Amino acid sequence: MNTTEFNQQLLDFLAESPTPFHAVKAMSSRLEVKGFTRLLESEKWSLEAGKRYYFCRNDSSIIAFIYGAESLVEDGIRMVGAHTDSPxxxxxxxxxxxxxxxxxxxxxxxxxxxxxxxxxxxxxxxxxxxxxxxxxxxxxxxxxxxxxxxxxxxxxxxxxxxxxxxxxxxxxxxxxxxxxxxxxxxxxxxxxxxxxxxxxxxxxxxxxxxxxxxxxxxTQKPALVGFKEEFIASARLDNLLSCFIGLQSILEADGKQSVLLVCNDHEEVGSRSACGAQGPMLDDFLTRLFTDPESRLRCIAQSMMISADNAHGIHPNYSSRHDGNHGPVLNQGPVIKSNANQSYATNSETSSVFRHWCEQSDVPVQSFVVRTDMACGSTIGPITASEVGVRTLDVGVPTFAMHSIRELAGVADAHALYRVLVTFAHSPASELDTPR
Incomplete structure (x- = not known):
């Protein structure tokens, strides 16, 4: 999918999704078109390799899963996480x-x-x-x-x-x-x-x-703006933009590797709910996927989570609010988000393998670290890492006006991150082969 087609579909998705409930409905309909079967938590599950599934909780959180042909224990799961809610x-x-x-x-x-x-x-x-x-x-x-x-x-x-x-x-x-x-x-x-x-x-x-x-x-519709239409302006880019990127990447997966997308509600208020990242939703899914605890732990050791949530682009009028060496620029590629105090879950191994996938996808990559004298926000990344035990990386598309009623991103960046996540979804386990 080229950048123009991708961004038009992104604009349509944003317009369809004024709330987390509507976003989950929009994602569900796209998954079903691509052959994903809806699971109900109240029913008995019998998951089969080669099949595609999804389920929703509270109508505002969703997990989509491709049960790949490769062994879960030996090859792990490629996970992407985002959140459906916005201020x-x-x-x-x-x-x-x-x-x-x-x-x-x-x-x-x-x-x-x-x-x-x-x-x-x-x-x-x-x-x-x-x-x-x-x-x-x-x-x-x-x-x-x-x-x-x-x-x-x-x-x-x-x-x-x-x-x-x-x-x-x-x-x-x-x-x-x-x-x-x-x-x-x-x-x-x-x-x-x-x-x-x-x-x-x-x-x-x-x-x-x-x-x-x-x-x-x-009610103002999402739009391409700027003299050369370099920017996407819309409400709820944080974080429906990442939900859409993750959704499109799992829709492109070939079914060889096992791939999972989780989009949780309530991230903006701490993730503490039955359908939030600090709740049991992902853990419940993994419990039903594995019949014995050891197989699950071996799978998690071979897995990786990419937590996708928007990053602060360096604002031309307020550049002093950024660390001088870490000012992401719109339309210059996705951003690796790091924090020494674990507000982000990135470490040297996960950031390195992401840089490797960016090179394979011919995508530039940037870095963000908050100024040392400023507080740092957080994501579902550290929460998921601590709840599940999976190695995790925090990345995002650079944006302006985060948490405003209308935010701004670059037209090239969402498509660039999508290409990297497609590469991630098809990556062999050997690229994650570090001792654990």
Whole structure:
């Protein structure tokens, strides 16, 4: 797949995926087209070599697996990990607020949101809604309003003359989006509005909405931008971009080697959940894959995980925020992320073999280390390494404006990392042959 085709499919995937629930649905449909069979955790599994499988947990995390022809014990598994969630504004359980004749919804911040860019955007709402049917069954459906239904208006500079010098945001009082105007004390029932929206979407058996997990999102479509269209601009590049790269790489695998993709929810808030990287999802899968503990341990000793999560590109206006020798540039290749204090799981062996695969793929590679006087973020890499015991590497595509409502990446980098992951998926065990 060439760069142009890859990026167009990436833009389509980003537009389809306003929430982790929608991202998992989009990935599931692409996997099924390529012959992956869905597994249900409540059923007995009988996995066979040569077959392709996937399963979901909480509708927001997914594992896809190709059971290769080579021996799991002798050849291991090539693993790629990413996360489906992004910082955003989530609707509170009892959100209705009426002020000055305007109907608003209370929100809470999810993850480390960069708040300023959320003002004056055309916002929509999407997520999962759980409801009782007319027959008394409790079930869930995904919902996406798609059209702009809300906005968070800025306070005019005339009323805040210091806004450009020192405006701060109170997340409780400044962020509730405006949805509509209302008369007097009239306050529409939000759950009733959701029931109407589900019905309009084609769900015919809704009696009453019981609860929901809904997030606001920017309706501006993903796009190629720049004078020469060198950049991809979109919401949720962190980290749906890596999910898509991992997905495309496993779809290209030839089935000789065993290959696994895991995309976990809740990374942005610490990964501590049943479907997060610190939860048992991957471990549960490996338990069902192996009938005895020793075979599993021997397989893990021959395996490797590439944790893919975006890296900070060096910003031309803020270059002093980077270490002078470690400033990744957009469109100059994927980034190996290292940290002496294990915020990233990279070590000299895993970084070296990744450099080897980059050379084989004719892809340039860059390095990122945070300034010594600044705190370092983390990924699912160290968590997965500590939970499973697999050797792990942290890499990512360089981006600007991470955790903003709209982020920026280079058009060449996602495709470059995809090519490296395809090489990784086809690599023989001998390239990972280090004593353990």
């Amino acid at each position: 955003c504004l989530k609707v509170k359980p009892q959100p209705e607020v009426t002020q000055q004749g305007y109907y608003q919804l209370g929100v809470e911040t999810y993850g480390g949101v960069l708040l300023n860019p959320w003002f004056d955007r055309d916002l929509s709402l999407a997520g999962r809604v759980t409801y009782r049917t007319v027959t008394g069954k409790v079930t869930s459906s995904l919902l996406d309003f798609k059209r702009p239904i809300a906005v968070i208006p800025s306070l005019a500079i005339h009323l805040d003359r210091e806004a450009n010098q020192q405006r701060s945001i109170n997340a409780q009082t400044d962020l509730p989006p405006v949805l509509m105007q209302v008369e007097g004390t009239d306050k529409p029932d939000f759950r009733g509005l959701l029931a109407e929206a589900l019905t309009a979407q084609g769900v015919q058996d809704v009696e009453s909405v019981l609860d929901y997990e809904l997030s606001f999102y920017d």
